[in-house]
Amino acid sequence: MIRHANGIVVGVGAVVGENCTILQQVTVGAASGAPAFGQRYPRVGSGVIFGAGSRIIGDVSIGDGAVVGANAVVVKDVAPNSTVVGVPARPI
Numbered sequence: 001m002i003r004h005a006n007g008i009v010v011g012v013g014a015v016v017g018e019n020c021t022i023l024q025q026v027t028v029g030a031a032s033g034a035p036a037f038g039q040r041y042p043r044v045g046s047g048v049i050f051g052a053g054s055r056i057i058g059d060v061s062i063g064d065g066a067v068v069g070a071n072a073v074v075v076k077d078v079a080p081n082s083t084v085v086g087v088p089a090r091p092i
Contacts, residue, residue, distance in 0.1 A: 004052075013039075017046035017064065026050045031058035031075075045080065 002008060004024035010016065011029035028050075030040040044062045051070030056062065063080030072089040082091050 011041045013041035014044070015041070016044045017048065019047045020044060021049045023050060023052040023054075023070075025053040026055070028056045042074075 001021045003021065007025040008022055009027045009029055013030065014028045016028065028042050028044065039059045042056045042058070042060050042062060044056070045064035045066065047065045048062050049067045051068055051072065053071040054068045054074070055072070056068065056074045058075060060074055060077050062068070062074070062078045063082070065081040066078045067083040068074060068078070068089065069083065069085035071087070072085050073087045074084060074089040076088070078084050078089070079091070084091050
């Protein structure tokens with residue numbers, strides 16, 4: 001589900017699972033300077049919720065049922081059914 005679709009960016013190589021909720025100003029994309037070969041984009045499981053303004057950058061994996069808080073910057077893998085917040089994002 002995409003709510004308030006303004007400013008949402010999903011990179012061409014990103015994989016997003018089913019039943020995810022994406023709020024406004026979310027970016028799911030490659031890290032700048034990432035090598036042109038291999039996995040450069042995030043892989044997102046099913047049932048993930050992205051808070052407004054969150055950024056998921058680079059070769060990271062977001063587990064099923066995870067919640068990414070508003071304005072969080074995810075640069076490391078997120079475990080299933082966990083919540084991450086902050087810059088850089090960390091579990092709470």
